[in-house]
Amino acid sequence: MIRYGIVVHGGVGSPIAWKDGCVQAVRxxxxxxxxxxxxxxxxxxxxVTLEDDGRYNAGSGSYLRLDGATIEMDASxxxxxxxxxxxxxxxxxxxxxxxxxxxxKSPHVLMCGEGAVKFARRCGFSDYxxxxxxxxxxxxxxxQALSGGRFEEMxxxxxxxxxxxxxxxxxxxxxxxxxxxxxxxxxxxxxxVLATACSTGGASPMLHGRVGDTPLVGCGFYAGxxxxxxxxxxxxxxxxxxxxxxxYDWIAQGEEVHRACERAVGxxxxxxxxxxxxxxxxxxxxxxxxxxxxxxxxxxx
Ligand code: GLY
Numbered sequence: 001m002i003r004y005g006i007v008v009h010g011g012v013g014s015p016i017a018w019k020d021g022c023v024q025a026v027r028x029x030x031x032x033x034x035x036x037x038x039x040x041x042x043x044x045x046x047x048v049t050l051e052d053d054g055r056y057n058a059g060s061g062s063y064l065r066l067d068g069a070t071i072e073m074d075a076s077x078x079x080x081x082x083x084x085x086x087x088x089x090x091x092x093x094x095x096x097x098x099x100x101x102x103x104x105k106s107p108h109v110l111m112c113g114e115g116a117v118k119f120a121r122r123c124g125f126s127d128y129x130x131x132x133x134x135x136x137x138x139x140x141x142x143x144q145a146l147s148g149g150r151f152e153e154m155x156x157x158x159x160x161x162x163x164x165x166x167x168x169x170x171x172x173x174x175x176x177x178x179x180x181x182x183x184x185x186x187x188x189x190x191x192x193v194l195a196t197a198c199s200t201g202g203a204s205p206m207l208h209g210r211v212g213d214t215p216l217v218g219c220g221f222y223a224g225x226x227x228x229x230x231x232x233x234x235x236x237x238x239x240x241x242x243x244x245x246x247x248y249d250w251i252a253q254g255e256e257v258h259r260a261c262e263r264a265v266g267x268x269x270x271x272x273x274x275x276x277x278x279x280x281x282x283x284x285x286x287x288x289x290x291x292x293x294x295x296x297x298x299x300x301x
Pocket of ligand 1 (some may be wrong): 203206
């Protein structure tokens with residue numbers, strides 16, 4: 001049995017060599033739990049650490065949308081008492097997960113776009129826009145593949161899509177021109193409360209206004225009395241399967257945590273990258289169909 005602990009991931013597809021960022025995130029979250037803090041504070045602290053790292057596709061490391069300028073991010077927080085908050089397609093904030101935490105304290109559960117940005121400003125979060133060098137490099141790779149007609153380098157869903165017809169950015173299509181990851185943390189505190197916190201810059205390539213699984217309850221995240229779960233991968237595929245809730249239900253029905261995580265990954269088509277982390281009082285686990293930087297620290301009962 002686990003008394004308290006935390007598990008984090010740096011996104012499916014994140015190099016194992018980036019594990020040091022996850023170690024740091026766990027250390028910060030675990031420090032809160034060791035001082036008797038709660039699971040939400042711990043999971044959010046770990047998520048903020050990963051958002052600020054700059055290598056992962058969240059917060060300061062978020063990918064650019066197809067215009068090469070826009071950054072829209074999603075984030076979520078939930079605990080096993082049923083409290084949740086999330087933001088979708090939010091721009092120009094440093095830590096979307098902290099805004100999700102503010103939504104959690106409001107009468108709403110999900111805020112998006114311009115309204116979410118204005119809400120963030122009212123909560124005291126200042127303007128922040130600093131695309132990382134990695135995000136710019138990643139964008140250039142996508143731009144060259146699209147402009148060179150190398151659609152075989154894209155995910156299946158993009159191959160037959162008429163991007164020019166659907167272009168919805170203010171700049172003209174002609175003036176412009178895969179990876180995917182998210183960060184996530186799941187925590188169990190000494191009082192037995194479970195929590196999850198997730199954040200992402202989305203899945204590349206992306207149109208303006210696209211929202212993935214990360215802010216959608218039961219898709220990118222779920223927490224309840226049986227477990228806390230966070231997923232990473234292609235949001236559209238995760239949403240279709242309501243993956244976080246599926247993993248939660250399997251654990252609630254008695255399946256071991258690592259088996260539930262592996263079942264979720266095994267049930268996804270092999271060409272779709274996916275990762276899952278989960279924690280319950282009975283165990284903690286990570287599973288992924290590609291490399292994924294992860295770390296955990298657990299204190300036994
Ligand atoms: N899993 C991140 C996204 O698809 O937006």
